[in-house]
Amino acid sequence: NAGVTQTPKFQVLKTGQSMTLQCAQDMNHEYMSWYRQDPGMGLRLIHYSVGAGITDQGEVPNGYNVSRSTTEDFPLRLLSAAPSQTSVYFCASSYSRQGAVNTIYFGEGSWLTVV
């Protein structure tokens, strides 16, 4: 049981380049999300999904795209990287059930630098 796996761990991009951060979970969680974490701030929600084929925007969605073709995978795409997207990105998953203990499981993070 690997939990939440995200790749790559580190990436340097040039302004204008595109890339995809991969995220996979093996816990059959309905809910998956992407957060970014910047110094002095908490985690801010970028996009989330409540199940395969369903995605929605979070607090800071601009410049990012997501899809959820399977329950397990939830990739995050940077369409045209900008220096403001330099951050640490975390993928997370959880159950999404009324009355359940919906603990969030996080990946180890992806450090992205845009130069």
Added chain:
Amino acid sequence: SQQGEEDPQALSIQEGENATMNCSYKTSINNLQWYRQNSGRGLVHLILIRSNEREKHSGRLRVTLDTSKKSSSLLITASRAADTASYFCATDGDNYGQNFVFGPGTRLSVLP
């Protein structure tokens, strides 16, 4: 807008002392969770308290919840150097397991 706000932003204590961190939030919740993040790592779940609970214990951790004040506290007793980390509270608003909102965290340093 952020739902959770931790206080203090940073806390430095000696090993063996107790550490108390507070979290305030703005809207009604189903549950409130505390997470820990070691430097350079992902967040790890510590403890969850439901909206109908007032206090919960797990090992050296004690969490309280006051829904009338929209606040929670995390107490770590007999702290150890290994407790050095950032601690975050997270709330789910009125969504079960969805769109958790995190505060900026409290950076705890436990000095040996």
